[in-house]
Amino acid sequence: MALPVSLRTSVIPQELELVACEQLVEIVPLVAMERTAFISGAYGPLRPPSKCKVPIWMAANLKMKKKCHIVPPEWLNVEYLQDRLTRETTEPQFSEMPFRFAEIAKVLLDVASDDFQNSDRLRSLLKDIREARQAKSREGLSKLDHSDLNLPNLCAIEINEIRPFFVRAMGVLTQLTKDPAGQQMTY
Amino acid sequence: MDNFDWSIPALGGDDENAIQVPRPAPRDDAPVPMQEDFLPIADEEETAFQQLIRHWMNERHAPDILPGQELLLGRLLDHIGKQTNDVRLLREDPDSSEDEHFRIMLVQTEVERVKFVIRSYIRTRLHKVEKYARHIMKTPELHQRLSKGEMEHVHRYALIVESHFSNAVLRGLPEEQQSLDENMAFMPPMVPAPDKTIAVFAFARTACPPVHLPDGTTLEMTKGQIVLTPYHIVEHLLLREDVKLV
Numbered sequence: 001m002a003l004p005v006s007l008r009t010s011v012i013p014q015e016l017e018l019v020a021c022e023q024l025v026e027i028v029p030l031v032a033m034e035r036t037a038f039i040s041g042a043y044g045p046l047r048p049p050s051k052c053k054v055p056i057w058m059a060a061n062l063k064m065k066k067k068c069h070i071v072p073p074e075w076l077n078v079e080y081l082q083d084r085l086t087r088e089t090t091e092p093q094f095s096e097m098p099f100r101f102a103e104i105a106k107v108l109l110d111v112a113s114d115d116f117q118n119s120d121r122l123r124s125l126l127k128d129i130r131e132a133r134q135a136k137s138r139e140g141l142s143k144l145d146h147s148d149l150n151l152p153n154l155c156a157i158e159i160n161e162i163r164p165f166f167v168r169a170m171g172v173l174t175q176l177t178k179d180p181a182g183q184q185m186t187y
Numbered sequence: 188m189d190n191f192d193w194s195i196p197a198l199g200g201d202d203e204n205a206i207q208v209p210r211p212a213p214r215d216d217a218p219v220p221m222q223e224d225f226l227p228i229a230d231e232e233e234t235a236f237q238q239l240i241r242h243w244m245n246e247r248h249a250p251d252i253l254p255g256q257e258l259l260l261g262r263l264l265d266h267i268g269k270q271t272n273d274v275r276l277l278r279e280d281p282d283s284s285e286d287e288h289f290r291i292m293l294v295q296t297e298v299e300r301v302k303f304v305i306r307s308y309i310r311t312r313l314h315k316v317e318k319y320a321r322h323i324m325k326t327p328e329l330h331q332r333l334s335k336g337e338m339e340h341v342h343r344y345a346l347i348v349e350s351h352f353s354n355a356v357l358r359g360l361p362e363e364q365q366s367l368d369e370n371m372a373f374m375p376p377m378v379p380a381p382d383k384t385i386a387v388f389a390f391a392r393t394a395c396p397p398v399h400l401p402d403g404t405t406l407e408m409t410k411g412q413i414v415l416t417p418y419h420i421v422e423h424l425l426l427r428e429d430v431k432l433v
Contacts, residue, residue, distance in 0.1 A: 003314035007307075011247055015307075018300065019240055036290050038297050039266050040236045057300065058293060067289075147400040148416040151388070159388050159413070159433055166415055170386035174417060177401070 010163050013103075016156050020103035021057040026071035028052075029062070056104060060111045070112040073098075076105055078118055081125040088132040094153040102130065102157040137162050146173035235262050236301055241431050243308040248388070248432035249425065250418055251381040252315040252323070254332040260308075263301060270298050312337065315381075320345040321367070322380040383419040389430040398424065 006012070022040065029046035036044050043054045051071060054062075062068040074080070075098060087095040098104070105126055113119040137158060143149060144166065151159070233241070242256050274291050277283050283291075316323065316337050323329045324345050330338060349367060357365045368378050391408040398406050398420055408414060413433065414421075424430045 002310045002317060007247075008314070011244065018303070019244070022237060022240065031286075031289070033286065033290060036294070038294065039263065039270060039301050040234050040297070057296070061293065061296060144415075145402065146417075147402040147404070148406055148414050148420070151413045151415060154413055156433060163388065167386045170415065170417070171384070174384050174386075174401070 010160060013157060013160065016100070016160060017103045017107060018057075020100035020156070021060070021107060022055055023100065023104065024053045025056050025059050025073060025104075025108070026051050026053055027059045027062065027068040028071060029068045031062075031067045056107055060107055063111045063115075070108060070115045072108070072116055073104070075101065076108065076116070076122065078121055078125065081122065081129065085125055085129050085132065088129055088136075092136075094133060094136060096153050097129075097155055100156050102126070102155060133158060134161070141166065141169065144169055144173065146170060146177045235259060235266070236304070239263060239301075239304055239308065243304055243311070245425060245432045246308060246311045246315075250383060250385045250387075251422070252312065252319065252329065252332055254426070255312065255334045255337065256308075257334050260305065263305065267298055267301060270294055274298075313340070316341055317344055319379060319381060320348065321378045325368075325378065383422065384417045386415055387418045387421065388433050389414050389416060389421045389424070390433045391430050393429055395424050395429045 028051055029048050031046065032048060033044050033046040035042055040055065043058065044052065046052055046068075059068065059070050063070055084095050084097065105122075109116065109119055109123060109126075116122055133155075137154070140149070140151070140162075149166070149170075239256065239259055242253070242259070246253055274294055277287055277291055316333070317340075320341050323333070323341050333341065352367065353365070357367075370376060389408070391410055391412045391414075394410050395408040398408075400406050400420060401417065406414065406416070406420075408424075408430065421430055425432065
């Protein structure tokens with residue numbers, strides 16, 4: 001079939017990762033390269049040791065060949081994440097995180113854990129934040145009705161996680177409230 | 188002038204003006220504010236590939252078939268052709284250095300990424316085209332959303348399915364039961380149509396005009412807001428590209 005069954009209901013995390021990897025990240029190149037035209041724009045020139053912004057997929061590719069160091073994004077450090085975790089556990093609403101933080105953090109920590117100070121601590125903080133936010137999404141289910149649900153600061157991967165259940169629940173609610181005046185069933 | 192292009196002059200492949208794809212201004216000299224990470228909307232700066240990614244995601248999440256992005260696809264395919272050609276010329280050149288091989292590898296990686304998204308986008312549309320072939324045939328408003336190739340496929344596919352049904356079963360039934368599009372009371376329709384009441388996650392790319400919700404209230408989305416709501420509520424906002432589906 002044109003679209004495999006597993007892809008029909010939703011996108012998969014790997015696809016979200018591909019989308020997130022178009023975002024830019026700073027690197028410190030270890031090799032020189034002229035400015036080069038790519039489909040998504042021109043990047044470079046790479047001149048060690050000055051920093052340069054390239055898409056994450058390119059940074060990951062260079063890193064795996066040991067041709068660069070990745071400069072962690074401003075939000076991917078222990079102090080920032082610790083602060084977010086505190087807010088996440090003390091405040092009722094979702095705290096502001098970059099929309100694709102989970103995917104980016106995963107890719108960067110997978111390929112470049114040596115470029116981060118204390119990468120294990122980062123991983124455990126990310127996991128704690130994720131769990132705190134998951135608990136909030138589950139609570140959000142109680143606010144679901146048939147017309148709309150506002151989801152401020154929810155991130156791409158979290159949306160994808162709650163999608164199947166929330167979409168179905170809303171479908172059931174829609175059916176229950178369909179034309180309440182016109183088609184009321186009498187039992 | 189910057190060494191902006193791939194081609195090396197000796198090969199005569201100097202066609203850097205051939206394809207005018209709007210490229211973002213070099214970003215390394217502009218300080219990127221933290222804000223950009225939070226709101227990755229950047230309408231002005233959306234490159235052709237980012238536009239395609241957005242349309243791909245919309246198509247994947249929307250129950251209905253959306254207007255095809257033929258111009259955009261054409262531009263990207265031209266660009267892929269050009270990059271592939273440049274890579275081939277450089278490959279054939281025995282003098283190309285180690286450094287060139289490394290650039291070739293990066294360019295090819297990107298070409299593969301773009302190809303993947305294009306393929307997935309087209310396959311998603313093909314899936315919907317086949318699923319709703321008979322509905323599309325009966326709804327002229329949908330025809331302009333399809334490319335020429337997709338439209339031809341709809342015609343052929345609907346014909347093949349109908350003749351198969353007819354040959355396999357319908358011919359053996361009494362004549363009044365042979366129709367494929369009767370509307371029986373209390374039965375689902377015989378022509379499958381997209382269910383527009385299904386809920387989608389809409390992300391506002393800009394401030395949106397107010398929309399009416401099924402419970403009687405109105406909803407006015409501000410830039411960056413994410414809402415879970417039935418598809419028909421945000422359908423016209425999606426067609427205006429005010430929202431994207433995530």
